[in-house]
Amino acid sequence: LQFFHQIYLFTVSFHSxxxxxxxxxxxxxxxxxxxxxxxxxxxxxxxxxxxPIGILRSPYARRIDAPHQSTVVEGTETGAFATATLELAxxxxxxxxxxxxxxxxxxxxxxxxxxxxxxxxxxPPRGGPKRGVLAxxxxxxxxxxxxxxxxxxxxxxxxxxxxxxxxxxGTPVLDIKPYVPYADAFxxxxxxxxxxxxxxxxxxxxxxxxxxx
Amino acid sequence: LQFFHQIYLFTVSFHSxxxxxxxxxxxxxxxxxxxxxxxxxxxxxxxxxxxPIGILRSPYARRIDAPHQSTVVEGTETGAFATATLELAxxxxxxxxxxxxxxxxxxxxxxxxxxxxxxxxxxPPRGGPKRGVLAxxxxxxxxxxxxxxxxxxxxxxxxxxxxxxxxxxGTPVLDIKPYVPYADAFxxxxxxxxxxxxxxxxxxxxxxxxxxx
Numbered sequence: 001l002q003f004f005h006q007i008y009l010f011t012v013s014f015h016s017x018x019x020x021x022x023x024x025x026x027x028x029x030x031x032x033x034x035x036x037x038x039x040x041x042x043x044x045x046x047x048x049x050x051x052p053i054g055i056l057r058s059p060y061a062r063r064i065d066a067p068h069q070s071t072v073v074e075g076t077e078t079g080a081f082a083t084a085t086l087e088l089a090x091x092x093x094x095x096x097x098x099x100x101x102x103x104x105x106x107x108x109x110x111x112x113x114x115x116x117x118x119x120x121x122x123x124p125p126r127g128g129p130k131r132g133v134l135a136x137x138x139x140x141x142x143x144x145x146x147x148x149x150x151x152x153x154x155x156x157x158x159x160x161x162x163x164x165x166x167x168x169x170g171t172p173v174l175d176i177k178p179y180v181p182y183a184d185a186f187x188x189x190x191x192x193x194x195x196x197x198x199x200x201x202x203x204x205x206x207x208x209x210x211x212x213x
Numbered sequence: 214l215q216f217f218h219q220i221y222l223f224t225v226s227f228h229s230x231x232x233x234x235x236x237x238x239x240x241x242x243x244x245x246x247x248x249x250x251x252x253x254x255x256x257x258x259x260x261x262x263x264x265p266i267g268i269l270r271s272p273y274a275r276r277i278d279a280p281h282q283s284t285v286v287e288g289t290e291t292g293a294f295a296t297a298t299l300e301l302a303x304x305x306x307x308x309x310x311x312x313x314x315x316x317x318x319x320x321x322x323x324x325x326x327x328x329x330x331x332x333x334x335x336x337p338p339r340g341g342p343k344r345g346v347l348a349x350x351x352x353x354x355x356x357x358x359x360x361x362x363x364x365x366x367x368x369x370x371x372x373x374x375x376x377x378x379x380x381x382x383g384t385p386v387l388d389i390k391p392y393v394p395y396a397d398a399f400x401x402x403x404x405x406x407x408x409x410x411x412x413x414x415x416x417x418x419x420x421x422x423x424x425x426x
Contacts, residue, residue: 033327034383035268040303046385048324049262050356053347055248090253092355095333098345102405109322109358111261114246120308132311134266134389137396142305143263145322145388147360149397170247172259175358176347180407183350184362185400191393192315 052172053092054160056110058084060168084150084165086173088158101155105179106162110146111172112139128197135193146171149179265385266305267373269323271297273381297363297378299386301371314368318392319375323359324385325352341410348406359384362392 031038035046059082086108088097100106118140121130133141151163160176244251248259272295299321301310313319331353334343346354364376373389 032383034274034381035385036383043265043268043302043385046265047262048265048326048385048387049260050358052256052259052261053355055256061247089256093333096345096347096355098334099348099406100345102403102409103348104402104404105399107360109356109360113261120306121311132309132313134309135312135316135391137390137393141388142266142309143322143387145263147320147322147388147390149399168247170245170249172248172256172261174261174356175354175360177350177360178348178404178407179399179402180350180404181400181402185398185402186318186362186392187394187398187400189317189392189394189398190315191317191391193312194391194393196315 050174051091052089052111052174053176054086054089054173056084056086056108056165056167056169056171056173058082058165058167058169058171060166082163082165083153084162084167086160086162086176088160094158097155097158097160100152100160100176100178103152103178105149106152106160107175107177107179107184108146108148108150108165108167108173109175109177110148110167111174112141112144112146113170113172114168115139115141115144118142118144126194126197127201128193131193145174149184263387264304265302265324265387266389267299267302267386269297269299269321269378269380269382269384269386271295271378271380271382271384273379295376295378296366297375297380299373299375299389301373307371310368310371310373313365313373313389313391316365316391318362319365319373320388320390320392320397321359321361321363321378321380321386322388322390323361323380324387325354325357325359326383326385327381328352328354328357331355331357339407339410340414341406344406358387362397 031042031046035043088094118133118138120133122133122136122138122140123130124136124138137147139146146167148166150165153161153163155161244255244259248256301307331346331351333346335346335349335351335353336343337349337351350360352359359380361379363378366374366376368374
């Protein structure tokens with residue numbers, strides 16, 4: 001056991017006529033903590049695996065329906081707020097949600113599960129030339145992880161009621177963090193090409209959302 | 214091939230007398246996009262795997278040396294800013310960094326790679342009773358993913374020079390996103406138990422950082 005960096009446990013299950021193979025990964029700390037002296041190709045092969053802490057339910061069934069950033073969701077055609085729910089996955093104790101109720105906003109870190117592949121540069125929806133993918137919030141990125149500050153409306157048992165959500169129905173959520181202004185809010189932070197483009201276009205936020213379905 | 218939800222490719226390599234087994238995962242879209250109708254136990258087994266886009270180099274060798282939030286790093290004992298570098302991993306084209314230079318701040322999404330296990334409630338370093346882990350920014354969480362807004366000083370080729378970094382040396386970075394105030398900055402957002410505790414203690418931010426080593 002101690003000779004392997006990663007141990008895999010496989011589970012095979014059958015459902016709806018299909019065969020599914022699952023795995024869990026166990027790691028042993030063979031590499032030095034800061035990876036110093038580790039050959040680059042071994043660092044390249046490092047992987048981190050996460051299980052959803054819940055699946056989000058939202059009114060956006062398709063990519064084209066979803067607004068491009070959560071904070072512009074108020075501007076739906078009907079003027080209504082899009083609401084979403086997130087139910088805690090069974091593998092988590094309800095206690096993990098304790099003390100969360102007092103926060104106005106939460107960070108959702110999630111998997112862009114509908115993203116298929118990515119390119120080094122992308123053409124942003126607000127217009128202009130192609131940009132380096134890491135200088136955008138595109139879902140089609142090297143690791144298709146998403147980040148969204150959403151409003152917390154209330155918590156009922158294991159269910160979070162959220163507002164201002166720009167995520168697709170079925171989005172697997174990997175982590176929730178409280179939004180803490182001293183660590184997270186920098187209203188004066190310059191935003192490079194986005195600032196330039198918005199100044200040129202006379203706009204100051206992302207392209208408007210579509211009507212929720 | 215089409216009967217398996219996930220396909221694994223294994224690689225075995227030998228280094229320094231140890232045997233390492235790596236894998237890459239390929240997924241086929243067998244589950245419905247929003248997972249509607251999928252039995253809960255299958256959703257529970259969903260996993261998402263990410264490769265580091267780079268390994269962070271910082272002055273913090275041990276957990277006890279690192280400050281608790283990136284924005285308090287200015288308050289080091291010497292008054293100096295802690296600087297860090299992030300070099301893009303070899304599997305990525307330098308173009309992914311294009312257009313990033315104009316941003317004051319970046320989000321780093323990273324693996325808390327030194328975290329070992331987690332509990333549903335944790336005792337925060339600022340004091341007070343135990344809190345639900347998802348209502349804290351503790352590294353010891355169900356999915357040990359970290360989020361930090363850091364200052365971008367400059368980009369030289371494939372290397373990002375960063376400031377205000379609270380991450381340990383060797384931290385595997387999974388994603389970089391530009392900090393965009395309209396989507397990310399909510400300075401008036403209420404922060405529940407953290408606000409309460411800070412008001413009681415007459416403080417308005419996290420415990421101070423240790424001196425970088």
